[in-house]
Structures are given as structure tokens and as C-alpha cells.
Amino acid sequence: MKDVYITRISKFLPNDPIDNDQMEERLGFIDGKVSKGRRIVLRNNQIKTRYYAIDNDGNITHNNAQLTKEAIELLCDESFTAENIELLSCGTGSPDQILPSHAAMVHGFLKNGNVEINSPSGACCSGMSALKFGYLAIKSGQNTNAVCTGSERASSWMKSDVFKNEIEHLKKLEETPILAFNKDFLRWMLSDGAGAFLLEDQPNGNLPLKIEWMDAYSYAYEIEACMYAGGDKLENGELKPWSEYPSEEWAQKSLFAIKQDVKLLSENILTKAVETLVKVFEKHDDIKPEDITYYLPHISSYYFKDDLYEAMKNSGVEIPWENWFINLSKVGNVGAGSIYIVLEELVNTGKLKKGDKILLSVPESSRFSYSVALLTVC
Incomplete structure (x- = not known):
């Protein structure tokens, strides 16, 4: 088996950062009214700025595949060009269309010759799944390099016009035309952008990161869907997909908007995250929590940060603040x-030194999946 290294990293964040006072104007006001939930959500998540692939006039500037293509091109230079890529593995939770696949669309924009492509589906963990595919391809000797990406263009799913028909339908029914909180919640949480890694079977570059292992766990067998799009949740907890609704109801119910069951999220996201970390450290007993130099948890809100730390501490997997x-x-x-x-x-802080251990931890609330990876600075 080959060793696998992350030798180059890039990111692409579209347009200028958007602060909290600008975001509703950029996404649009629903029924011309200010959201009642916005300030509550923002106060809890403590996000100050984010990025949208939308310009000042409300025009779309990039689709998801274009964001990803931009990040990949930032990996390249004269010594490693897009034509040198052997495998392209692209994960996202917000593809531009159902078919063709996200990676196929990215490849179409790159125009870099014949390569193998892979498009893992899902939400946050799809980026880690893309990474694992590239990692295993190189480790097994199938490829000598791979470009892996994670990206989102969620803003187009959160623009006010997505909900226009639903609000008009509620007015006809003489119901109060207020967007349900499970739909409004994620409008103030999500951002656009893309990141890319170059993986190689040699420790090239300055301070390459060796991927020691990658593990993933799903709890879908015991918990119902929590974050979803392209369907609606029934009273029994099951999801009814868009394809089983009459087409006139797709807009009336905002079926393609991203929705979050906030109660289910708060009940499970931390307990399953810590349960996963316990499994990881039991499996890889040659590494202890105190050996981790940098812990990179993907958290959707600072609201969870203190409770996550306390839960880790109580379960014997504490990593110091x-x-x-x-x-x-x-x-x-x-x-x-x-x-x-x-x-x-983190890499661009200049703080990393040889031997540092980096733990990547990614939760996915769609139906509670978790992915963890250990890196060593070489």
C-alpha cells in the first residue's frame, strides 16, 4: 500500500464577504418582510461574514461546478497543470442539477483531457467521501495523484423567489403567510464556496500532510432525516420525495428548499459526534486525544461549541480548547x-511544524453521518 499526502490546498470564496446586515437584502425579503427568525439564528451561530455567488444586483455569478473549477485551478501552476490530474473526486450537498453528476460538470468546465471522475452525494460528509475515494485510489496504487474537492452553492436554494409560490398559496388559503422556521433557519446558516486538495503518493511540496487514516459512521439506521431538500417530511417522520408529489405542489410546498428539523438536530448532533470520536479513539488506540496538535471540527454554529467540548470531556476524548x-x-x-x-x-497560518497531528471531524445532520481523518505534518 502507498502512503498518501495532501501536497497542495486551495479555496475559492466568491465575491466580497457579506455581513449580517447585508445578507437578507442579498437573498431577498420573503413577502417583502424582514425575517423574524434571522436575528435569533445569527445570535446563536455567531457567523459574522459569509460568501454568496450573487452580485449586488442579485445576479448569479457562479454555479457550484464553476466555484469548484476555480478552486481546482488555484491548485495548479507550471509544475502541476490541470492536464496532470489523474482522478477528479468532487463532493457537494448542493449540485447544480440532478444529472449529470457534479464531478462531470466540473470536468466539463476544466476541459483538461480524459480523467476518472467520482461524485459522492450527501451533505457535509460528501466532501470527506470525495477525499476518501482519492485517498484509497492512491493508497491502492490505482493512481499517483488525485484532486478532491468539497463545495456548496446553497445561496440559490435560499433566495426569496424559491418561497414566492408557497407564500402566495398560503395567502389564498387565508393562512398567515409566514415561512416555517425549519425553512427559514438554514437561510441564515449556509454559505457558498469551494476547497480543493491535491493528493499525491510522494511527500512533495512544503510540509505535506500525510493522511494516516479516514473513518466514517452513519446513524441513519436509528434516526430519521433531519436536514433535507427535494421532499417533505410526513408526520410519521418519513420523507416523501418530490417525485411523488404533483408538479404544481413542488413550488407550493417549496420542496426544493433546504429544511432543518431543529429539534432533532439539537437532540442528536452532539451525542452522535462524541459517540463517533469514542469509536475512533478505541479503533486507533495508538493515538490519544492529548496527542492531537490541531482539532478541526466542522461545526455549523458556535452555539454547539461549549456543549461539544463538555461532552467530549465527559466521555474521555477531551481535546484542549x-x-x-x-x-x-x-x-x-x-x-x-x-x-x-x-x-x-490553518496551513497558511505558518504555525504547522513536522510531526504535528491534525484531526479533521465532519458531522452531517441530514441523517447523522460523521467522518473523521488523521493527518501528520511531514
Whole structure:
């Protein structure tokens, strides 16, 4: 088996950062009214700025595949060009269309010759799944390099016009035309952007990061869906997909908006995260929590940070505060791209030194999946 190294990292964040006072104007007011939930959600998540692929006039500037293509091109130079890529593995929770796949669309924009492509589906963990595919391909000797990405273009799913028909339908029914909180919640949580890693079977570059292992766990067998799009949740907890609704109800129910069962999220996201970390440290008993130099948890909100730390401490997997590295407040929650973007920032701090251990931890609330990876600075 080959060793696998992350040798280059890049990110692409579209346009200028958007602060909290600008975001509703950029996404649009629903029924011309200010959201009642916005300030509550923002106060809890403590995100200060985020990025949207939308310009000042409300025009879309990039789709998801274009964001990803931009991040990949930032990996390249004269010594490694896009034509040198052997495998392209692209994860996202917000593809531009159902078919073709996200990676196929990215490849179409790159125009870099014949390569193998892979498009893991899902939400936040799809970026880690993309990374694991590239990692295993190189480790097994199938490829000598791979470009892996995580990206989101969630803003187009959160614009006010997505909900226009639903609000008009509620008015006809003489119901109060207020957007349900499970839909409004994520409008103030998500951000656009893309990150990319170059993986190679040799420790090239300055301070390459060796991928020691990657593990993933799903709890979908015991918990119902929590974050979803392209369907609606029934009273029994099951999801009814868009394809089983009459087409006129797709807009009336905002079926393609991203929705979050906030109660289910708060009940499970931390307990399962810590349960996963306990499993990881039991499996890899040659590494202890105190050996981790930098802990990079992908958290959707600073609301969870203190409770996560306490739960880790109570379960014997405490990693000291000073070893945590998070950039949520500056870039927002970029879903599948977040772990790429935060690692890029850590690398560019110049603080890393040989032998440092970096633990990547990514939860996915769609139906509670978790992915963890250990890196060593070489």
C-alpha cells in the first residue's frame, strides 16, 4: 500500500464577504418582510461574514461546478497543470442539477483531457467521501495523484423567489403567510464556496500532510432525516420525495428548499459526534486525544461549541480548547467545502511544524453521518 499526502490546498470564496446586515437584502425579503427568525439564528451561530455567488444586483455569478473549477485551478501552476490530474473526486450537498453528476460538470468546465471522475452525494460528509475515494485510489496504487474537492452553492436554494409560490398559496388559503422556521433557519446558516486538495503518493511540496487514516459512521439506521431538500417530511417522520408529489405542489410546498428539523438536530448532533470520536479513539488506540496538535471540527454554529467540548470531556476524548481551530465566523458554513477551507487557513497560518497531528471531524445532520481523518505534518 502507498502512503498518501495532501501536497497542495486551495479555496475559492466568491465575491466580497457579506455581513449580517447585508445578507437578507442579498437573498431577498420573503413577502417583502424582514425575517423574524434571522436575528435569533445569527445570535446563536455567531457567523459574522459569509460568501454568496450573487452580485449586488442579485445576479448569479457562479454555479457550484464553476466555484469548484476555480478552486481546482488555484491548485495548479507550471509544475502541476490541470492536464496532470489523474482522478477528479468532487463532493457537494448542493449540485447544480440532478444529472449529470457534479464531478462531470466540473470536468466539463476544466476541459483538461480524459480523467476518472467520482461524485459522492450527501451533505457535509460528501466532501470527506470525495477525499476518501482519492485517498484509497492512491493508497491502492490505482493512481499517483488525485484532486478532491468539497463545495456548496446553497445561496440559490435560499433566495426569496424559491418561497414566492408557497407564500402566495398560503395567502389564498387565508393562512398567515409566514415561512416555517425549519425553512427559514438554514437561510441564515449556509454559505457558498469551494476547497480543493491535491493528493499525491510522494511527500512533495512544503510540509505535506500525510493522511494516516479516514473513518466514517452513519446513524441513519436509528434516526430519521433531519436536514433535507427535494421532499417533505410526513408526520410519521418519513420523507416523501418530490417525485411523488404533483408538479404544481413542488413550488407550493417549496420542496426544493433546504429544511432543518431543529429539534432533532439539537437532540442528536452532539451525542452522535462524541459517540463517533469514542469509536475512533478505541479503533486507533495508538493515538490519544492529548496527542492531537490541531482539532478541526466542522461545526455549523458556535452555539454547539461549549456543549461539544463538555461532552467530549465527559466521555474521555477531551481535546484542549487551545488545540481547536475554527473559522466559521469568517466564512460561514460551507457544508462539504468547510473542512477544505478551514485546513487551507490553518496551513497558511505558518504555525504547522513536522510531526504535528491534525484531526479533521465532519458531522452531517441530514441523517447523522460523521467522518473523521488523521493527518501528520511531514
